[in-house]
Amino acid sequence: MKLSSMGYLIKEGxxxxxxxxxxxxxxxxxxxxxxxxxxxxxxxxVNVSNLISNIGDDNQIxxxxxYDLPDIEAIKLGSKISKIPNVEDCEFxxxxxxxxxxxxxxxxxxxQSMQGDDNPLGNVYKVRLSDLSxxxxxxxxxxSLDGVMSISDRAAIARTLTKLNQFxxxxxxxxxxxxxVVTLFIISNTIKMTMYSRRFEISIMKSVGATNAFVxxxxxxxxxxxxxxxGLLASCVLISIYDPLRETASGMIALIGTSTIPLEKIWLPxxxxxxxxxxxxxxxxxxxxxxxxxxxxxxxxxGW
Numbered sequence: 001m002k003l004s005s006m007g008y009l010i011k012e013g014x015x016x017x018x019x020x021x022x023x024x025x026x027x028x029x030x031x032x033x034x035x036x037x038x039x040x041x042x043x044x045x046v047n048v049s050n051l052i053s054n055i056g057d058d059n060q061i062x063x064x065x066x067y068d069l070p071d072i073e074a075i076k077l078g079s080k081i082s083k084i085p086n087v088e089d090c091e092f093x094x095x096x097x098x099x100x101x102x103x104x105x106x107x108x109x110x111x112q113s114m115q116g117d118d119n120p121l122g123n124v125y126k127v128r129l130s131d132l133s134x135x136x137x138x139x140x141x142x143x144s145l146d147g148v149m150s151i152s153d154r155a156a157i158a159r160t161l162t163k164l165n166q167f168x169x170x171x172x173x174x175x176x177x178x179x180x181v182v183t184l185f186i187i188s189n190t191i192k193m194t195m196y197s198r199r200f201e202i203s204i205m206k207s208v209g210a211t212n213a214f215v216x217x218x219x220x221x222x223x224x225x226x227x228x229x230x231g232l233l234a235s236c237v238l239i240s241i242y243d244p245l246r247e248t249a250s251g252m253i254a255l256i257g258t259s260t261i262p263l264e265k266i267w268l269p270x271x272x273x274x275x276x277x278x279x280x281x282x283x284x285x286x287x288x289x290x291x292x293x294x295x296x297x298x299x300x301x302x303g304w
Contacts, residue, residue: 009214024190027186027190039234041176065148066149093126122149139151187285190226219290228278238270
């Protein structure tokens with residue numbers, strides 16, 4: 001195919017979008033909605049998986065002591081914890097150090113009112129384990145010691161996050177599947193309307209020897225462009241809301257001692273992935289519609 005012919009076909013495809021702008025807009029809106037929901041589910045799943053991985057890789061636990069445990073007893077308790085075979089390191093973390101981390105968030109007045117005996121936090125031992133395979137046995141030994149109020153069970157957090165990840169994946173898959181079908185339907189109808197409005201022109205082209213490929217290309221270009229625009233718009237929305245959502249969740253993330261994936265590491269993959277998905281969905285919707293039309297008109301489908 002000559003370069004001049006390809007240029008003409010691309011121009012015709014772009015002109016079709018404008019001529020059927022209302023249906024094109026409807027296709028874009030639905031496809032953008034589908035991609036945003038898909039992207040949100042994927043980003044949530046990726047971040048939850050990252051949290052689970054961080055929890056699994058971190059062999060440190062927090063041992064919270066009774067609020068009224070005297071300092072001398074707290075020191076003795078630390079010595080007992082250190083003697084447990086699977087304990088690699090045991091570091092004391094006072095309640096004064098703990099409250100200091102919240103100084104900026106609390107403000108000067110509230111922070112000053114929580115000093116000394118008014119400090120609502122308790123002393124903590126940060127314990128590092130040698131072998132995670134003995135996690136449960138070590139936890140049970142520490143819990144059995146007098147003066148231990150609770151332990152941060154990171155395994156329980158990991159299990160909860162895993163269930164959340166599975167739920168998001170399941171629900172997201174069903175929603176995406178439904179929206180994908182709706183999107184293909186609307187894109188197909190958009191292309192059908194374009195082909196119907198140009199049916200006489202297509203008949204003339206076929207009668208003078210135009211190939212199926214020559215007929216198809218403008219409509220494929222139209223559908224592909226709709227998909228590309230949708231992918232770019234969805235990517236921009238996802239990228240723009242990602243950091244605000246991370247900041248909203250920062251309080252919870254700080255409590256479990258892990259971090260989410262920063263924007264600079266995901267914006268380019270998001271842009272490329274969803275632009276590509278939009279193009280593929282557009283091409284698929286357009287190809288289905290064109291193939292049905294040519295078969296209905298009695299054309300022989302010979303491929304490209």
